[in-house]
Amino acid sequence: MPVIKNAVCSLCGCLCDDITVTVDEENKITKIENACILGHSKFQGMFEHERIETPMIRKAGKLVSVSYEEALETAAKILVNSKRTLSYGWCSTSCEAISKAIQLAEETGSLIDSTANVCHGPSALAAQEKGSPGATLGEIKNRADLIIFWGCNPVHAHPRHLSRYSSFSKGFFVPRGRKERKMLVIDVRKTDTAKLADKYVEIEQGADLLLITALRSIINGHEEVIPEKVAGVSKEELLELAKLMKEAKFLCVFFGMGVTQSRSKYKNGDGVASLISDLNQHTKAVMIGMRGHYNVTGFGQVATWETGFPMAIDFAKGYPYYNPGETGANDVLVREEVDAAIIAAADPGAHFPQKALRQLAKIPLIQIDPYANPTTELADVVFPTAVVGIEAEGSAYRMDAISIRMKKLIETKFKTDEEIAKDLIEKVRELKRG
Amino acid sequence: MSEILIKNASVCDPFQGIDCEKMDLCIRNGKIVESVSSKAKVIDAKGRLTLAGGFDGHTHSAGKINVGRFMNPNDARRNPVPGLSGKVARTEKTRAQVGYNTPNTYAIGYRYAKLGYTTICEAAMPPLSARHTHEEFKEIPILDKMGLTLLGSNWQVMEYIRDKEPEKLAAYVAWALKASRGYGIKIVNPGGGEAWGWGRNVSGLYDPVPNFEVTPAEILTELGKANEKLNLPHSVHVHCNNLGHPGNYETTLETMKLFEKIKPSQKRQSLHVTHVQFNAYAGTSWRDFETGAPMVSDYINQAKHLTFDMGQLIFGPAVTMTADGPVEYANSRMLHEKWSNQDVELEDASGVVPLSYSPKSFVNAVQWAIGLELALLVKDPWKVMFTTDSPNGGSFVNYPEVVTYLMSAKKREEVYSGFSELALGKMVLPEIDRELSFSELAVMTRAIQSKMYGRPEKGKLTIGADADIAIYELVPEKIDPSVEHEKVKQAFSATAYTFKDGKLVVKEGNIEASPMGKTYWVNAEVPERVDSAMQKDLELKFKKYYTVSKSNYMVEDEYLPNPVEITTKGDF
Numbered sequence A: 001m002p003v004i005k006n007a008v009c010s011l012c013g014c015l016c017d018d019i020t021v022t023v024d025e026e027n028k029i030t031k032i033e034n035a036c037i038l039g040h041s042k043f044q045g046m047f048e049h050e051r052i053e054t055p056m057i058r059k060a061g062k063l064v065s066v067s068y069e070e071a072l073e074t075a076a077k078i079l080v081n082s083k084r085t086l087s088y089g090w091c092s093t094s095c096e097a098i099s100k101a102i103q104l105a106e107e108t109g110s111l112i113d114s115t116a117n118v119c120h121g122p123s124a125l126a127a128q129e130k131g132s133p134g135a136t137l138g139e140i141k142n143r144a145d146l147i148i149f150w151g152c153n154p155v156h157a158h159p160r161h162l163s164r165y166s167s168f169s170k171g172f173f174v175p176r177g178r179k180e181r182k183m184l185v186i187d188v189r190k191t192d193t194a195k196l197a198d199k200y201v202e203i204e205q206g207a208d209l210l211l212i213t214a215l216r217s218i219i220n221g222h223e224e225v226i227p228e229k230v231a232g233v234s235k236e237e238l239l240e241l242a243k244l245m246k247e248a249k250f251l252c253v254f255f256g257m258g259v260t261q262s263r264s265k266y267k268n269g270d271g272v273a274s275l276i277s278d279l280n281q282h283t284k285a286v287m288i289g290m291r292g293h294y295n296v297t298g299f300g301q302v303a304t305w306e307t308g309f310p311m312a313i314d315f316a317k318g319y320p321y322y323n324p325g326e327t328g329a330n331d332v333l334v335r336e337e338v339d340a341a342i343i344a345a346a347d348p349g350a351h352f353p354q355k356a357l358r359q360l361a362k363i364p365l366i367q368i369d370p371y372a373n374p375t376t377e378l379a380d381v382v383f384p385t386a387v388v389g390i391e392a393e394g395s396a397y398r399m400d401a402i403s404i405r406m407k408k409l410i411e412t413k414f415k416t417d418e419e420i421a422k423d424l425i426e427k428v429r430e431l432k433r434g
Numbered sequence B: 001m002s003e004i005l006i007k008n009a010s011v012c013d014p015f016q017g018i019d020c021e022k023m024d025l026c027i028r029n030g031k032i033v034e035s036v037s038s039k040a041k042v043i044d045a046k047g048r049l050t051l052a053g054g055f056d057g058h059t060h061s062a063g064k065i066n067v068g069r070f071m072n073p074n075d076a077r078r079n080p081v082p083g084l085s086g087k088v089a090r091t092e093k094t095r096a097q098v099g100y101n102t103p104n105t106y107a108i109g110y111r112y113a114k115l116g117y118t119t120i121c122e123a124a125m126p127p128l129s130a131r132h133t134h135e136e137f138k139e140i141p142i143l144d145k146m147g148l149t150l151l152g153s154n155w156q157v158m159e160y161i162r163d164k165e166p167e168k169l170a171a172y173v174a175w176a177l178k179a180s181r182g183y184g185i186k187i188v189n190p191g192g193g194e195a196w197g198w199g200r201n202v203s204g205l206y207d208p209v210p211n212f213e214v215t216p217a218e219i220l221t222e223l224g225k226a227n228e229k230l231n232l233p234h235s236v237h238v239h240c241n242n243l244g245h246p247g248n249y250e251t252t253l254e255t256m257k258l259f260e261k262i263k264p265s266q267k268r269q270s271l272h273v274t275h276v277q278f279n280a281y282a283g284t285s286w287r288d289f290e291t292g293a294p295m296v297s298d299y300i301n302q303a304k305h306l307t308f309d310m311g312q313l314i315f316g317p318a319v320t321m322t323a324d325g326p327v328e329y330a331n332s333r334m335l336h337e338k339w340s341n342q343d344v345e346l347e348d349a350s351g352v353v354p355l356s357y358s359p360k361s362f363v364n365a366v367q368w369a370i371g372l373e374l375a376l377l378v379k380d381p382w383k384v385m386f387t388t389d390s391p392n393g394g395s396f397v398n399y400p401e402v403v404t405y406l407m408s409a410k411k412r413e414e415v416y417s418g419f420s421e422l423a424l425g426k427m428v429l430p431e432i433d434r435e436l437s438f439s440e441l442a443v444m445t446r447a448i449q450s451k452m453y454g455r456p457e458k459g460k461l462t463i464g465a466d467a468d469i470a471i472y473e474l475v476p477e478k479i480d481p482s483v484e485h486e487k488v489k490q491a492f493s494a495t496a497y498t499f500k501d502g503k504l505v506v507k508e509g510n511i512e513a514s515p516m517g518k519t520y521w522v523n524a525e526v527p528e529r530v531d532s533a534m535q536k537d538l539e540l541k542f543k544k545y546y547t548v549s550k551s552n553y554m555v556e557d558e559y560l561p562n563p564v565e566i567t568t569k570g571d572f
């Protein structure tokens, strides 16, 4: 039985690349080593969840099986006839597929956006305000003596983060691992990650920016302006926190959606970046966003080098235009501005607000996904695809912007996202030529 | 078989000693040949200036530039150089374009080609993120590309130097080039990247790197020796310590002197010092800051072992991006600018900070002058490479402007006449009346690169060379660049024709075709016994300290759609 070593887990932004996978003669994965429970269920889920078996088109209200060619033709016609298409998702797929999706959007004058629209989008805005002072995960592993998890819960969302990259990992200057590192958690509730921390600071919901501002004031030598309580935290505790940060030799703030999606949104990320900059007057400090989807970082990277912008890109005028808040997926849906949609490797059906969904239900919708999900209920054309990272290879970017090549582990009859996007480009060109 | 005959070209090819002479050029299958058949397509150059394709030997065009794009979406809309910046809608032949200092990948390819450039060298590629650099290379149309691998703060490098293991050091360098598909060794602020891992820096050549017991001087000389042991086509490519500090010209001179004793293994320099403008400062603080270019150029004029590039400043917005992490942090604090940083485990640091250079700032004015002083005070153009360290000193789309600075004293005067007395007192530029000829310009923009990088098929129009050709809208004998600098600028802003491997890619300033360029990388052979001993140490690094496994670290063939592998054999 073939044993594949150093396979890459395409579940979360950790992109663990030390997975050992055993594949039997029947092309089934029989053994998965080193993966966390989430990764494990992704590999296993391949054989447990029901796949969409063939391309489908909605006829008389029902999705029926059709040939790939018919689905392609129908989808291309939707794109050609549309005045304004929304292309959305593209985060749980390869960079190669994303690149083709961007080309398709460019050629059809569409608007393309990623799932960052509903998660880490505000961190991009924060970086545009203040920059992004980061490091690769190995820097944390090898140097950090203070690790701060802010508004994130890796125990559940990124289970191997702690052992591979952060608190429990061992590194060059931290050979004894957890014993030599302090772990601090800042959150609105005592999560399972908080339970493992040396120190847990509970803050009031939506008060992150207040806390950040208070910490900056103390670190910059203005503790006299701090009131007795900020964000539900006592001044005494704040002073202690600031001391902990300044006395660390190397600290990293890992921040999650608790920071990016809470009140003040991108201003929070902006604040964290400023805090990191200030801390570097005293010690070494960096920040890293805990990205969820395994390649949401990749979408931002590819979109940025190909269009200049990380998300919410509108090609209506033939060149990329970017104005999040105006050109985000939700923005154009809520304004009922788009008349067709192509959705890949994402499930707005489960994550978008009602008003946006109502619009999605009204317009022709092309779905590209290995599995049926709530979005399938709204779809008019469905392309089943290979699962990237298991049935298809390609690049993905880890949460620290390191590109890793995902392997193809088993054979598949399904086309890849990349192939489908390429075929759509060709078909659209053919139809346009008439 | 595709054949082209370019008639009536006014060819300037310093390699052949041809200085704007009327001649015909024959192209067959992408190469310059002796003659072509009567079926060849004929193009009449009408006596216009014809050069080999330009070669930018130091540019930041793939990888770190993406951080610049990401944090400065406003740059996408900037259009200070119409025709070469700003947003451009897609056409049947071209992808959509945006940007000025940090254009998208497609714009980079098209715009360089419009300037008559056909090859670029990305100046800084950390091995761990080399895959990313190659992913961007894949999307840069037309141009041939190469990347320099960052090794100046690398743990394995510093340990082998500390442990006096020159053979293993060379083997590791060979492996790192292979893993990253790199072309040569880049050293940025040697040791400073590691010090920045603790928020510190090294202060000079003899300030030991924290925890590694080696000095920047040792890193420089030992990597220099490894470079020659491996017979690499390029020399070490060095960004000196203390960049951007008043008084740093002394460190620069010390660095240059270190290499006097390193014998080059190829017919080229043993040291390239990059963007010397940022490293040729005299004075002791920003108060008494002044040009150090006379001292640096005096030394270079009598030295035979080195080349350098200018790092010319352009007034207006720029984006600084460098592996010199501490410099970027200091920039951001001093200028109150946004700051991105990316330290790379076991390898190096990096940072990105946008800024703007103003002729009203006395420091910026002097910096502007220093780049030109260096290029003009160094007598031999075969030591000078034309760069703006794009986009650190300014975007490459300003090259035509820089051409006029070098070819016209009058143009220079127009610029510096707007400077303050204070600034003028700190520079020597007004005393320099040298004006470059087309031939000298051709050396600095394409010929020296061919020699420096050991790419004999580039930068010249001899039989057998790549048919990368730029024809500019300018008849040399009918123009006086000293006076008609505006015409020169226009001509250099958009070629009449650019050929890439014999294919017409630009015609009258418009993109005609965008073929995929080649990617050059160096595979240096190392004896099995040395390699396997080195691999044992390396395995340990991956097992204990890297967060990516060794097999997933190596850049795979898929990322080089059109690779050119240059093999060398090390002397062991």
Ligand SMILES: [Zn+2]
Pocket: B058, B059, B060, B123, B274, B275, B389, B392
């Ligand atoms: Zn540079």
